[in-house]
Amino acid sequence: MNVVLIYGGRSGEHEISLTSCAAVARNISSAHNVTMISLSKDGKWYLEPNAFEEIRKNPEAKLCVHADEAMRVSVVPGGGKSGAFFANGKYIAADVVFPVLHGTYGEDGTIQGLLQMAGVPFVGCGVFSSSATMDKIQTKIIWEHAGLPVVPYMCISRSDVNDSKLYDALVQKAVDTLKFPLFVKPCSAGSSDGASKANNAKELSFALMEAFGWDNKVLIEKAIDAREVECSVTGNSVTASFSNEKTLLKTYGPGEIVPKHDFYDYDAKYNDPDGAELKIPALLEKDQLEYIRETAKKAYKAVDASGLSRVDFFIDRRDGKIYLNEINTIPGFTSISMFPKMCASEGLDFTNLIDYLFEEALANFASYDSLRTSRG
Missing domain, CATH: 3.30.1490.20 (ATP-grasp fold, A domain)
Known part of the structure; x- marks a missing residue:
């Protein structure tokens, strides 16, 4: 399969994307033909012809953006799998795209809309769910309307x-x-x-x-004194079908983050190797585990999520009440990220997880591509 991995981006999480995408590149099946595209911090797209081979060969290698104007990438609306991307004088085949991007211009529906306009299958949520969940207020409003618990x-x-x-x-x-x-x-x-x-x-x-x-x-x-628990979810909340197992909603985990700081901030997450202890599975009562898994599915469905997401929870230490915190539609894929670790804990290793996401993306694309868009 011709796979395009996209990394970087105009986001405060640019550097995290580099690390996440490197992990995906190292763990992707060798059966795929992989092309890598980088996005600079000012939003320019570049073909990275040597990045994949370097990452695969050298365990110490890191991804970066090479701002080579000769390698600028153009996105072609309606180009489809054979013509959505153009760089260095030729089209780039893309059977599926994995935008390994975090934050603005990555998880907010912008690139999802662009890829949808280009006519290529892509991993992850669509335009609405990506844009809605990027806004913490709108997410809470949707969840409250669905009768799900959120922090005041x-x-x-x-x-x-x-x-x-x-x-x-x-x-x-x-x-x-x-x-x-x-x-x-x-x-x-x-x-x-x-x-x-x-x-x-x-x-x-x-x-x-x-x-x-x-x-x-x-x-x-x-601010509540809370345990921080996360649950991975895969599948399509809109088109899930028993005829295609890849689209069915599945949960993995939950796992627990035990911060070593007062607040699990950016430095604790990414700059301090001892910033937190990860416990997978989380040490919870059976009824709590079941409630979190079911609530994660409900939260995922409420925002029309598809592909994958990580749903985050708080458990109040005083009374045990469980609240939804937020949902990440493109969660981290670094070596210490919870999403792939929770999937692996239930038998879905990194390589198979990536293939699973590709298959779900193709099924999602086929479903929406079959819908009528005109009266003719």
Whole structure:
């Protein structure tokens, strides 16, 4: 199969994408013909003709973006599997595309829409589910409407900041109703970018300034003393069919993250090798395990997810109540990432996981490609 792996991107998670995609490249079946495309931090696309071979041969090799103008990639709307990508004077065959991208311009529906317009199958969620789940507020609204449990929250927009009285009133309302400590997060940033914990008014002011540096909408959430548990989900929540096993919803895990820091932030996740302990499976009661798996499926279905996602939970240490935290539609694929580890713990190793995702992507594409788009 002709596979295109895309990495990098215009995102605060650019470097994580390089690591994730390198892991995918090292573990992909040798039966595939792989082409790699990099996305620079300013959004330019480049063909990387030597990247795959170098990654496979050298265990110490790292992916990077070679800004070679002769290797600029063009995406052709309607090009299909044989003509969606053009670079270096020729078309690049793409039976399936795996956008191993995290955060903005990767998980937010933008590249999904582009690939859909190009007419190529791709791994992961579609436009709606990608864009909706990138926004933490919209995700909570959808889940609340579906009757699923979320942590109490408020939202403040940049337009609110322009009215100082309104802004002050909203901040005070958050303090009065949610109580300190609070978590403050940009609505559409990933990997805890711009997120911080506030224990008092001064810290809240700084936290809001930091979050508004990343997004125009900010989420203020009640901070609970919680265990952090994650569950992997695969399958298609819209077109799942018993006639095609690859589309059926399956859960793996859950696993638990035990942070060594007060807050499991970006540095704890990616820069500190001892930032957290991962426990797979999570040490939970049988009824808790079953509840988390079923709730992960419901959360996945509520946002019309497909392909794969990692659904994150909080378990309140005081009363044991379980809350949905967020959903990641292209979770990390690094050597320490929970998603592939949870799948492997239940017998789906990295190589077979990748093939599984390709097959689901092809089934998803075939289903949508068969739908009518005109009256003629």
